[in-house]
Amino acid sequence: TQLLEQSPQFLSIQEGENLTVYCNSSSVFSSLQWYRQEPGEGPVLLVTVVTGGEVKKLKRLTFQFGDARKDSSLHITAAQPGDTGLYLCAGAPGAYKYIFGTGTRLKVLA
Amino acid sequence: ETGVTQTPRHLVMGMTNKKSLKCEQHLGHNAMYWYKQSAKKPLELMFVYSLEERVENNSVPSRFSPECPNSSHLFLHLHTLQPEDSALYLCASSQPFGGGTGELFFGEGSRLTVL
Numbered sequence: 001t002q003l004l005e006q007s008p009q010f011l012s013i014q015e016g017e018n019l020t021v022y023c024n025s026s027s028v029f030s031s032l033q034w035y036r037q038e039p040g041e042g043p044v045l046l047v048t049v050v051t052g053g054e055v056k057k058l059k060r061l062t063f064q065f066g067d068a069r070k071d072s073s074l075h076i077t078a079a080q081p082g083d084t085g086l087y088l089c090a091g092a093p094g095a096y097k098y099i100f101g102t103g104t105r106l107k108v109l110a
Numbered sequence: 111e112t113g114v115t116q117t118p119r120h121l122v123m124g125m126t127n128k129k130s131l132k133c134e135q136h137l138g139h140n141a142m143y144w145y146k147q148s149a150k151k152p153l154e155l156m157f158v159y160s161l162e163e164r165v166e167n168n169s170v171p172s173r174f175s176p177e178c179p180n181s182s183h184l185f186l187h188l189h190t191l192q193p194e195d196s197a198l199y200l201c202a203s204s205q206p207f208g209g210g211t212g213e214l215f216f217g218e219g220s221r222l223t224v225l
Contacts, residue, residue, distance in 0.1 A: 004152070031212065042114070042200050042216025043153075088153065090214075097166060098143075098214060100153035 003027075004089055004101035012107045013079055021074045021104045023089035030092060032065055032072045037086040046074075079108045113137065114215035116201050123193060124225050131220045133184040133201030140205060141165075141182040143214065144176060147198040160182060191224045198222075 004025045013019055023032070031050040035043035047056050049065035049072060056063045060083075076083055080088040089101040114135045123129050135142060145155040158166035159178040173195075175187040184201055199219050202214040 014155070033213070033216075041218050042202070043214070044216070045213045048213065073123075092212060097155065097158070100145075102152050 004099060006087075006089060006101040006104045008104060009102065010105050010107075012109065015080055015108055015110050016078050017108075019076050019079060019106070021076075021087055021106075022071065023073070023101050024071045025091060026070065027091070027093065028069050029081070030069070032069070033090045033098070034074055035065055035074070035088045035090060037088060038084075041050055043086075043088055076106075079106075081108045081110050084108050114201055114203055114217035116199075116220050118220060119218065120221045120223075122223045122225065123188070123191065125193075126192075128176070128187070128189040130188065131186040131199055131201075131222075133186075133217055135182055135184075135203040136199075137203055137215060137216070138175050138205075139203035140181055141203060142178060142181075143202040143204070144184065144186050145200040145202060145216075147200055147219070149197075153200070158185075188222070191222075192223050196222055196224045 004023055007022045031048055033048045034046045036046055037043040047058055047063045049063055052067045054065045060077045064073045072089055084107050086088045089102045090098045092098050095109060113225050117132045141160045143158050146154045146156055155168045156170045157176040162178045162181055177185040198219045199217045201217045204214050
């Protein structure tokens with residue numbers, strides 16, 4: 001069974017702090033996605049990484065795909081209250097099968 | 111309307127009731143999904159339809175019955191549910207082939223409570 005473990009599970013930080021969320025698996029994925037879900041809404045895609053070692057930046061968010069394509073990280077610089085939400089990583093072992101991670105619930109306090 | 115629309119947003123039902131969840135996508139995608147999101151579990155894939163054919167059934171109990179009459183609509187028929195089936199049910203669509211990015215587009219979900 002392919003699993004994606006995220007850490008930490010919960011994170012509460014002050015505005016302006018930096019943080020890193022990790023997504024780890026024992027399986028290799030051809031691509032990995034990060035989503036953010038806000039209360040009362042469905043997850044929304046932030047980024048897709050496909051190449052081992054790839055780094056993508058989205059404003060204050062930096063995403064990295066591990067060299068072996070088994071793990072990924074999300075780093076947020078100078079977090080803001082608008083970053084609050086549930087962050088989910090998702091791996092796609094097949095064309096239609098997206099496996100989601102355990103989730104990291106982030107709260108940024110003003 | 112644009113995106114993925116789910117109805118109803120909230121549903122309360124008894125264990126002997128029969129109800130249905132509806133999902134409609136306006137994105138022209140050829141794959142549609144049902145996911146279950148519980149409080150203490152990762153998002154669980156339930157069913158996948160591609161071009162109206164079911165391509166994935168992730169060991170879901172038979173009290174959940176999906177239906178995909180066309181590429182824009184997806185239903186989840188519910189009957190004799192258990193309290194542990196209470197969860198947020200999310201519908202999603204994607205375009206895995208033909209130049210698509212594989213991104214999942216989610217609806218806002220249907221919050222189900224089974225009494």
